[in-house]
Amino acid sequence: xxxxxxxxxxxxxxxxxxxxxxxxxxxxxxxxxxxxxxxxxxxxxxxxxxxxxxxxxxxxxxxxxxxxxxxxxxxxxxxxxxxxxxxxxxxxxxxxxxxxxxxxxxxxxxxxxxxxxxxxxxxxxxxxxxxxxxxxxxxxxxxxxxxxxxxxxxxxxxx
Numbered sequence: 001x002x003x004x005x006x007x008x009x010x011x012x013x014x015x016x017x018x019x020x021x022x023x024x025x026x027x028x029x030x031x032x033x034x035x036x037x038x039x040x041x042x043x044x045x046x047x048x049x050x051x052x053x054x055x056x057x058x059x060x061x062x063x064x065x066x067x068x069x070x071x072x073x074x075x076x077x078x079x080x081x082x083x084x085x086x087x088x089x090x091x092x093x094x095x096x097x098x099x100x101x102x103x104x105x106x107x108x109x110x111x112x113x114x115x116x117x118x119x120x121x122x123x124x125x126x127x128x129x130x131x132x133x134x135x136x137x138x139x140x141x142x143x144x145x146x147x148x149x150x151x152x153x154x155x156x157x158x159x
Contacts, residue, residue, distance in 0.1 A: 003103055005133065009034075009125045010101040014069065014091040017077040022091055031064040031155075032125040033147060036104035037061070037137075038118040040072045040080035040090075044140050048120075051144040053086050062151040063127075069093050069104075070118060074096065103136070124150060 003010075009032075013023040024032065025066045035052070052059070052066050059066055066088040072080070077090040091098075099105035104121040107114055120138040123131055124147070132154050135143070152159055 003123075003134065005061050005131055007131050009123065009129055009131050010098070011129075012091075012093075012098045012101070014093055014098060015074050016091055017074060017081050018088050019074045022089060024125070027067075028127075028129060029127045031062065031127060031132075031151060033064050033066045033151075034069065034072070034102075034125060035066070035120075035122040035123065036069050036099055036102060036118055037120055039070060041054060041083065042070060044120075045070070046080075048138075048140045048143070049084055049086055052088060053084065053138065055130045055144050055148065056087050058148060061154065062157070063125075065125075066149055067091055069098060071099065075145070090135055093159055102117065122147060124154065126154070 011024045013021050016022045037048055039045055041059050068090045071094055072092060074092045075090055093099050096105050099118060106119050108117045122135045122138055124133040126132040133150050149159060
């Protein structure tokens with residue numbers, strides 16, 4: 001099923017980097033920036049995570065919580081957070097159920113070969129738990145600025 005703007009965001013409970021269960025409903029009443037990325041410690045994913053890290057105060061100032069999701073293990077997330085001094089939660093979706101629920105797992109092409117993998121995607125979920133905006137096939141460069149602008153627009157704040 002394809003997700004759409006104003007649709008109820010699929011709920012989830014996944015282990016974070018400390019192996020504690022985190023659920024979407026834990027953030028009811030808050031804006032959530034939920035982003036799906038392919039792999040810890042790879043160049044594009046590191047750049048994206050560091051962009052979130054470096055802009056977290058501003059995102060928090062826009063009443064937003066950041067959650068990153070990949071199929072990597074809890075242990076891999078711990079190591080990634082330590083190495084890059086990340087200041088937000090990473091969730092482990094090793095069985096890929098949440099990736100699939102959000103349409104962030106699917107067919108990709110690389111050098112003419114098709115394979116299944118993570119489709120870099122970001123969702124803004126409003127305080128009522130509905131999808132307020134989404135990006136598919138995200139390009140990391142400039143993405144954090146687009147997220148901040150969209151959060152301001154959705155909250156009717158000046159740019």
